[in-house]
Amino acid sequence: MRNEGAAAVAMHGITKRFPGVVANDGVDFEASVGEVHALLGENGAGKSTLSNILTGLYRADEGELELYGQPVEFHSPRDALDAGVGMVHQHFRLVEPFTVAENVVLGDHRDIGRSFLIHPRLIEQRVVELGEQYGLAVDPRARIWQLSVGEQQRVEILKALYREARVLILDEPTAVLTPQEADALFVTLRAMAAEGRTVIFISHKLHDVTAVADRVTVLRGGRSVATVSTADATQQSLAALMVGHEVEAARRLAGDRVIGEVVLSLEGLTAAGDRGVTALKDVSLVVRAGEVLGIAGVAGNGQRELAEAVTGMRPLAAGTVRVDGRELRAGDPRQAIRAGVAHVPEDRLRTGVAPSLSIASNMVLKSYRGGATSRGPFLRLRRIRDLAVELIRRYDVKAPGPAAPARQLSGGNLQKVVLAREFSGKPKVFVAAAPTRGLDVGAIETVHAYLRQAAADGVAILVISEDLDEVLTLADRVAVMYEGAIVGEADARTATVEQVGLLMAGVRSEL
Amino acid sequence: MNRPEVRIEKRLKQRRWLMVAVPLGSLVVAHVAIAVLLAATGHPPLETFRQLFDAAYVADGALSNTLIAATPLAFTGLAAAVAFRMRLFNIGGEGQLYFGAIGAAGIALLLAGQSTPVLIVAMVVAGAALGAAWGAIPGVLRAFLHTNEIITSLMLNYVAVIVLNYLIFDTLSYWRDDSPTGQVFPQGKALAEAAAWPLYELGSVSIPFGFLLAAAVAAGIWVLYTRTRFGFEAQVIGDSPRAARYAGMRTRRKIVAIMCLSGAIAGIGGASQMGDFRHLLDARGLQQANYGYTGIVVAALARYNPFAVVLVAFLLGGLENAGYTLQSAEFPSGLVGVMKGMILFTMLGGELLVQYRITFARAGRRGHAAPAAAS
Numbered sequence: 001m002r003n004e005g006a007a008a009v010a011m012h013g014i015t016k017r018f019p020g021v022v023a024n025d026g027v028d029f030e031a032s033v034g035e036v037h038a039l040l041g042e043n044g045a046g047k048s049t050l051s052n053i054l055t056g057l058y059r060a061d062e063g064e065l066e067l068y069g070q071p072v073e074f075h076s077p078r079d080a081l082d083a084g085v086g087m088v089h090q091h092f093r094l095v096e097p098f099t100v101a102e103n104v105v106l107g108d109h110r111d112i113g114r115s116f117l118i119h120p121r122l123i124e125q126r127v128v129e130l131g132e133q134y135g136l137a138v139d140p141r142a143r144i145w146q147l148s149v150g151e152q153q154r155v156e157i158l159k160a161l162y163r164e165a166r167v168l169i170l171d172e173p174t175a176v177l178t179p180q181e182a183d184a185l186f187v188t189l190r191a192m193a194a195e196g197r198t199v200i201f202i203s204h205k206l207h208d209v210t211a212v213a214d215r216v217t218v219l220r221g222g223r224s225v226a227t228v229s230t231a232d233a234t235q236q237s238l239a240a241l242m243v244g245h246e247v248e249a250a251r252r253l254a255g256d257r258v259i260g261e262v263v264l265s266l267e268g269l270t271a272a273g274d275r276g277v278t279a280l281k282d283v284s285l286v287v288r289a290g291e292v293l294g295i296a297g298v299a300g301n302g303q304r305e306l307a308e309a310v311t312g313m314r315p316l317a318a319g320t321v322r323v324d325g326r327e328l329r330a331g332d333p334r335q336a337i338r339a340g341v342a343h344v345p346e347d348r349l350r351t352g353v354a355p356s357l358s359i360a361s362n363m364v365l366k367s368y369r370g371g372a373t374s375r376g377p378f379l380r381l382r383r384i385r386d387l388a389v390e391l392i393r394r395y396d397v398k399a400p401g402p403a404a405p406a407r408q409l410s411g412g413n414l415q416k417v418v419l420a421r422e423f424s425g426k427p428k429v430f431v432a433a434a435p436t437r438g439l440d441v442g443a444i445e446t447v448h449a450y451l452r453q454a455a456a457d458g459v460a461i462l463v464i465s466e467d468l469d470e471v472l473t474l475a476d477r478v479a480v481m482y483e484g485a486i487v488g489e490a491d492a493r494t495a496t497v498e499q500v501g502l503l504m505a506g507v508r509s510e511l
Numbered sequence: 512m513n514r515p516e517v518r519i520e521k522r523l524k525q526r527r528w529l530m531v532a533v534p535l536g537s538l539v540v541a542h543v544a545i546a547v548l549l550a551a552t553g554h555p556p557l558e559t560f561r562q563l564f565d566a567a568y569v570a571d572g573a574l575s576n577t578l579i580a581a582t583p584l585a586f587t588g589l590a591a592a593v594a595f596r597m598r599l600f601n602i603g604g605e606g607q608l609y610f611g612a613i614g615a616a617g618i619a620l621l622l623a624g625q626s627t628p629v630l631i632v633a634m635v636v637a638g639a640a641l642g643a644a645w646g647a648i649p650g651v652l653r654a655f656l657h658t659n660e661i662i663t664s665l666m667l668n669y670v671a672v673i674v675l676n677y678l679i680f681d682t683l684s685y686w687r688d689d690s691p692t693g694q695v696f697p698q699g700k701a702l703a704e705a706a707a708w709p710l711y712e713l714g715s716v717s718i719p720f721g722f723l724l725a726a727a728v729a730a731g732i733w734v735l736y737t738r739t740r741f742g743f744e745a746q747v748i749g750d751s752p753r754a755a756r757y758a759g760m761r762t763r764r765k766i767v768a769i770m771c772l773s774g775a776i777a778g779i780g781g782a783s784q785m786g787d788f789r790h791l792l793d794a795r796g797l798q799q800a801n802y803g804y805t806g807i808v809v810a811a812l813a814r815y816n817p818f819a820v821v822l823v824a825f826l827l828g829g830l831e832n833a834g835y836t837l838q839s840a841e842f843p844s845g846l847v848g849v850m851k852g853m854i855l856f857t858m859l860g861g862e863l864l865v866q867y868r869i870t871f872a873r874a875g876r877r878g879h880a881a882p883a884a885a886s
Contacts, residue, residue: 019868313757334759343757351757354750361743365758368743377739 006069008033008198009054009085009167014063016049023049024060025222031167031215033068036189036199038209038230040242041219042440043411047202050219051169054200055087056080067167078109086160090171092152094144100155101127101140104162123162130161134188149176149300157188168192169200174208175466176299179501186212204242206235218242243441259476260289263460264310264341264429269319271309278317279305281484287429287460292451294475294492295464298504302484303464304346307433310462311343312336323429337366342427344418346434346464348411352418355407359399360388362406363421387424395420396446412443419450430454433464448474468500482506529865534812537861541854548849554842563850566836567829573836575717579788581828583608585725586780587806588813588820593732594773596815597749599766603649603664605803606671607642607774611781613678614641616686616699616792619706619785630706631720634782642778643771645671650770654763660770672798679794686792699792708786721783725824728776729817736817745769777803812858830854 007030016024024046031037041047052058054065056074065072067083074080077087094103101123124140131137136154144152153173160168170189174182189199189212203209209216210230217227218241226241264287273279280302287293297303308314310321315331322328323339336343345351353362364373364384373384388402395416399409406414415435422430432451436444451474455461465471471478475492480503488503546556567577587604594601601607614637622633649663678684680697687693688700708720736742748755748762755762780802789796809827813819834847 311757312759332759333756334761337759345757347753350751351753354747354754356750357746361746365747365754368740374740377741379738379740379743381738 007031007066008068009200010066010069011050011054012064012066014050014053014060014065016046016053016058016060022222024053026063027219027222027224029217029224030227031198031200033198034193034196035214036193036201036212038213038216039200039202039219040204040206040209040216040238042204042242043438044440045219045242046222047204047219048171049222051087051171051200051202054080054167055085055169078107081107081163081165084164084166085169086163086165086167087169088153088156088160088171088173090173090175092156094152094155096145097143099141099143100138100147100158103144103155104140104159106159108163126162127158130158134161134191135184136161136188149298150178150181153177153185161192165197167198167200169202171202172204173201174203174205178298178504179468179497180505181298182208183211206238206242209238210235220244239441257290257456257476258458259291260458262286263289263324264462265322265325266310267320267322269306269309269321270317271305271314271319272317273302273305279484280309282319283309283481283484283486284319285462285479285486287462289428289458289460290455291477292455292461292463292475294471294478295462295481296468296471296478296500296504297466297481299466301481301504303466303481304433305484306481307343307346307431307462307464310336310429310431311341313343337425340426340428342422342425342430344415344422344430344432344435346437348414348418349407353406353414356405358388358403359392359397359406359409359417360385360402362417363388363391363402363424365421366425367421391417391420391424411438412440412446415439415443415447419447423450423454427454427459430459430461431464432461434466435463436465436467436470444470468497468504472497472500480504530814533861533864534858536864537857538854540861541857544853544857545850548846548853552846554846559837559842562837563830563833566833570836571715573832574715576832576835577825577829578716578718578722579828580831581824582719582721582725582783582787583780583800583802584805584809584827584831585722585821585824586728586783587777587802588809588824589725589728589732589806589817590773590777590780591807591810592813592815592817592820593776594769595810596736597745597765597769599650599653599749599769599773600661601646601649601664601770601773602661602807603646603667603671603774603803604777604780604806605801606664606668607645607777608781608784608803609671609675609797610645610774611638611642611778612784612792612797613675613686613781614638614778615782615785616702619702620685620700623703623706625705627705627707627709630703631708631786634706634786635724635779638778638780638782638785639775640778642781643775646770646772646774646777647767650767650774653770654766668803675792675794675797679792688791699794701791702785706786707790708783719783719787721780721787724779724783726821728779729821732817741765741768777806780806808855808859812855 009031011027011029014024014027015022027046027050029050039047039050049058053060056077056079072083095106101120104127105118105123127140136158138147138151138154144155153176173185177185189201193199201213210233213230215227215229216233216238218225218238220242266283266285269280269283270278271280283306285293295303295306305314309316312328312331312333312335320327323341326339328339329335349355354365364387367373368379373380373387385402392399392402397413397416399413406417409417435451436447439447451461451463463471463474472492472495477489478492478495478500479486479489480500482504483506487506490499542560549556549559566573568574587608590604590607591601615634618633618637619630622630645667648667649660652658652663653660678686679699683689686699688698710717710719736746744755744760744765747758747760748765752762784797805827809820809823813823830851834851838844838847
């Protein structure tokens with residue numbers, strides 16, 4: 001059946017338009033049988049749209065799709081699955097209360113999957129076999145919510161293998177893994193390619209791409225700009241293709257900052273997560289004026305809870321937060337704001353801004369109570385607008401105007417609005433959670449520059465990020481979180497990715 | 512394979528002209544459908560529409576009657592709009608209106624002998640206070656115990672019905688007519704002449720005081736929501752409770768305050784029923800009118816804009832009023848109900864076209880057909 005020589009996947013002239021934006025503009029893409037092919041591009045370059053077309057979630061407005069030399073047309077994800085195209089989404093599509101085996105068989109409409117009764121034994125057996133074959137060990141009877149994020153990802157891959165996917169697409173699979181887990185994943189992917197499957201690996205991380213892929217197709221602004229063999233490429237050359245101009249490798253800036261007194265001190269913070277399980281265990285840290293403390297860790301190890309505990313958003317079971325020696329009342333965001341704690345939240349679209357409200361309203365989301373923007377019970381609307389116009393100009397926010405709703409802004413511009421507001425409050429402590437997630441390279445540089453400037457101005461900065469490179473470039477010191485506790489601290493200038501990676505995986509060591 | 516395909520996509524931007532064109536288009540569609548129905552049941556459609564319009568807005572006293580029907584809908588519509596704007600779904604306007612009526616009637620009986628201005632102020636204050644108190648219950652439950660206010664406020668409507676019936680039918684309460692007839696045929700005690708709210712004559716139209724009060728409340732709400740810190744906080748909480756908490760807003764207090772405000776407005780609607788129209792605690796009449804529930808429809812059609820609420824209340828009031836007039840042996844009340852239902856159905860259905868766009872495409876062809884039917 002397999003037409004040797006023909007590409008496993010061939011997409012020609014794919015164009016997909018959304019209202020107001022062309023997400024894919026005549027994209028050409030080919031992946032061969034038995035290769036790991038990376039799809040590289042910045043956020044918004046059209047990677048997700050292209051993969052959604054390949055998996056039948058979207059339909060291209062123009063262009064042709066061929067699998068193994070046969071033209072195909074997918075009307076739904078089921079068509080794509082039947083044709084052997086499986087996808088592991090960045091945000092997993094798993095049913096949490098169900099077991100691994102149940103999730104694996106979910107949506108399968110062949111043979112036993114179609115029968116009215118499910119046959120757990122058969123499925124479990126097959127899951128174990130596949131797990132052994134590809135190094136994806138996971139207990140088929142475990143329920144999804146009991147699994148770590150890395151294990152959940154294995155379930156997603158097993159799901160695709162169970163459905164006999166010949167083409168497997170993975171969207172940003174390393175975002176939720178420690179460096180060591182990522183390496184293990186790469187071994188699995190190579191093994192799958194070696195037996196004739198095709199792996200399409202979507203990423204914006206250059207070293208992942210060079211580590212695992214045979215070839216790379218680079219997307220930029222919705223167009224395919226180049227397909228190169230990784231053997232002929234360097235991280236610099238790929239970055240240049242991705243961004244469209246030469247970029248300098250990320251480097252630390254020589255720190256001539258003056259590190260001052262302790263501003264933020266956390267003692268024994270313990271707090272419950274959203275599900276009531278303890279998510280933060282006895283965390284003690286200090287951050288000094290002018291210092292950047294980075295928190296590294298795999299997603300979901302208590303980082304969000306830590307940021308929320310410090311900023312008063314999450315009630316504490318035990319422990320104290322002190323700013324300039326004064327204890328803050330736990331679970332009171334207003335008092336934290338008054339004490340000078342600024343917060344760039346992880347979820348900027350729903351927490352960081354009120355999305356339907358205007359940019360101007362969002363600029364004064366915390367300061368509307370003050371005398372500059374209100375008089376008695378009334379708001380000074382003109383002043384608010386002037387202030388917003390000024391901040392939009394100073395922070396170079398690309399926006400139609402101060403009255404435009406915040407949700408119309410792109411991720412980078414939205415983050416600029418949040419930063420503008422948080423810095424305008426003249427903070428003493430700045431908590432930035434995943435400050436550059438989902439931003440493109442240019443915007444990341446801007447955000448980093450603002451954070452460095454704030455540190456130079458003597459603000460105590462806590463940067464929480466799953467991007468280890470970001471933590472290591474920005475921070476003076478790095479602390480690693482694992483299962484809600486701090487498992488180690490190191491000087492960011494001397495720490496290596498391997499050392500920190502081991503800590504992220506929960507291996508304690510003397511650093 | 513050539514499956515035709517219909518897709519519904521959310522509009523990224525709501526177009527302003529659509530907000531006007533779609534409701535008007537919905538009305539046209541409704542009238543076409545009604546015309547078919549009328550023709551099928553042997554009524555000449557055009558003639559019926561003319562009569563309807565005549566009875567609502569043109570005939571002698573039609574506008575005055577329309578205003579009488581519109582006033583309570585304006586109050587309950589505003590009550591719903593105030594809460595819904597903050598995504599607090601207060602379905603309890605009905606019960607809050609009853610309590611407003613109980614409060615206003617009670618104080619008017621208590622202060623019998625006072626002058627009209629004193630009585631008006633007392634009735635408005637008492638109506639607002641009892642309405643607010645009744646609205647505060649689901650508000651407190653929602654704010655502190657996270658119960659769903661839709662369910663609690665709805666259930667409290669049934670409690671309010673029982674209280675109302677108890678006061679008039681089941682006891683010799685302060686509100687019940689204690690004359691010999693009242694002992695046999697239970698009804699509310701008549702309020703003093705001085706407790707009747709004034710009517711303002713404008714040409715041949717009489718405008719009830721309550722309608723003007725509703726317009727003033729609408730203006731007040733507009734100022735509150737667009738010009739004050741209170742309104743700013745309410746908007747943020749309505750849009751994203753997490754963002755509100757993040758910004759240090761006291762969300763619980765605000766939830767209770769908004770529910771009280773919503774209840775107070777419905778309560779003033781009840782006071783207006785006593786002062787403007789009924790002049791006694793008319794338990795059965797209030798229950799049959801369903802002002803509280805219709806107010807929710809009014810608020811939805813007005814997109815929670817307070818001025819639009821007053822306008823929509825006026826239009827629906829006209830429909831209500833014309834319905835009464837048209838009703839006869841040949842024109843059963845059921846037909847009037849079907850007509851009203853069709854108008855509301857198409858108006859609310861039209862919302863889909865404002866918020867979403869519908870595209871038609873044929874599978875296997877390149878590109879879309881026209882971007883959207885409506886644009």
